[in-house]
Amino acid sequence: MERIKIFELKSLYRESMKVYGFRFGEGEKTVCIVGAMRGNEVQQMYICSQLVKALGKAERAGKIEKGKSILVLPNINTYSMNIEKRFWPTDNTDINRMFPGYSLGETTQRVAAGVFEEIKDYRYGIQFASFYIPGMFEPHVKVMETGYEDVETAKLFGLPYVVIRHPRPYDTATLNYNWQIWDTKAFSLYANRTDRVDETNARRMVKSVFSFLGSLGIVRCAAKGVRSRVVRDDSFVAVKSACGGVLLRLAKTEETVRQDQVLARISDSFTGEILQTLTAPCDGKVFFVHNEPLVHEGTVAYRIMPGEE
Amino acid sequence: MNERIESIVAMKLPAEESVRIFRHRLTANARKRLPRIAIVTGIHGDELEGQFVCYEVISRIKAHPECLSGTVDVYPALNPLGIDTLTRGIPGFDLDMNRTFPGDVNGAVTEQIAAKIIVDLTGSDLVVDIHASNLFLREIPQIRISESTEPALMPYAKLLNVDFVWIHAAATVLESTLAHSLNSIGTKTLVVEMGVGMRVTQEYAHQLTDGIFNAMKALGIWTGEVAPVRSPMISAAHEVEFLNAPCCGLFVPGVEHLHRMKAGEAVGSILDPLKGTEVVKILAPCDGLLFTLREYPIVDEGSLIARILRD
């Protein structure tokens, strides 16, 4: 294992921000894995730290294929994480809306450019992503439909779903999209959560990366996941609140539900009266659950994947 | 004249309160369809320059209601929670509202709100979306339009009494803005940017209000007297130079905003207060007008310090 300084940014009164990468194996730039890009992506960083540990062990045991190298960047935005802010400390910009970056531009464009320069030539790119809405997910891999996407390879992670996303305008400045434009096969892995550490989920995500590496003959290992179901991101059915209040959840992620089954109730914030009972609109599996205690009118409280496995 | 204040969006929050987006409609008495202008602002809660424009527009109409011959819709706060809490984005979502358009009635809360705003504005003869700069930069009153919309929008942009019209290359990221969404369905929308974040520059507000009345007259919405308007500089004829900080430190300007720079002249310096040294002087690369100047003194490497419109 080699610890490499990928990028450094000076500050007036803070220590300079250093972005580190951990390299395993040698030779061809085969796989690059990126963790936290936002200050609240704690689970994403934690998963990478566990990958660094596991890949170190694999390397010492001689299990990394000759001539192939893997680079892991656990956190490219330590400045935000250290002050518990999601976006860039001064101007609140999102590094994951700055790719491919611009080395003569604004600060976060420079961070993106400095990092991208070092990670753009890998054959496969894996990013541990987070969603802007707070919630628990069934772990999945997302591929952006750019014309270069590779759905078959995405199945090798052995996660329950491969979700295909048609890029929206703002997606074009994300790492995933730009990796693909630069000929890297890119996959966004969604852990179950963002701002809390979940060790069970982290083990599962590490296993899924090893399943991917093993299937492609990059690391010799026997890890195997489940068979992935390929779905489009607009095929989930949203269950929304019709009022504001306290959300009392009954159904959990990955639970199989029947049509009309009660998923949750919304309780009046002052009187405790049940204002609404949220039910499953169809048979299916719970993919997403809003995990904040309160809801607005119109909050997507659940997303259900219709149909059977 | 008729006037009515109503909410175009109402959404219940968890504890008792509802959030509402208001529209103040002032309209001439008539039975036929009247031309309509919409003044919208406050998508970014920390940009307040448009607040004073809303006040000015309404109070000038009320002073001469007999001159109103169309409909004027004023939306002073598209992001009411943001304005009330000094927050640029939508509080609780950490989301830039101007990246949520055209929205989706079946999407997340913020997308539902965006979709309702689009429905309400659709069909206006002109929409003026007033932004301020951020806390970091001071800007002269300007209109920003993308290359693709220039033919349709330039005649209107020239009516608004701004100093500068900046035609920029189309960026895919900007496709989720209110202006792009409206322009793409044929509702002409101009984005005005002026002043500085979290402040009101009254002089600029008066200037833009004169321009809005000029546009109203041209659209048949106003029959009263209007002040003469200036003709703006247009970026197509000039190039814009960006001056970004080469290092971090404390920026102090050496010239005033709107100064006519000579090549090699110092815009200002970046200082190191700990060491008591000047780290670097920021020099103008060309002759031109300093139309953007850094207002917030602390800079990171890369922070924008100035923009110069080349002569």
Ligand SMILES: [Zn+2]
């Ligand atoms: Zn703005």
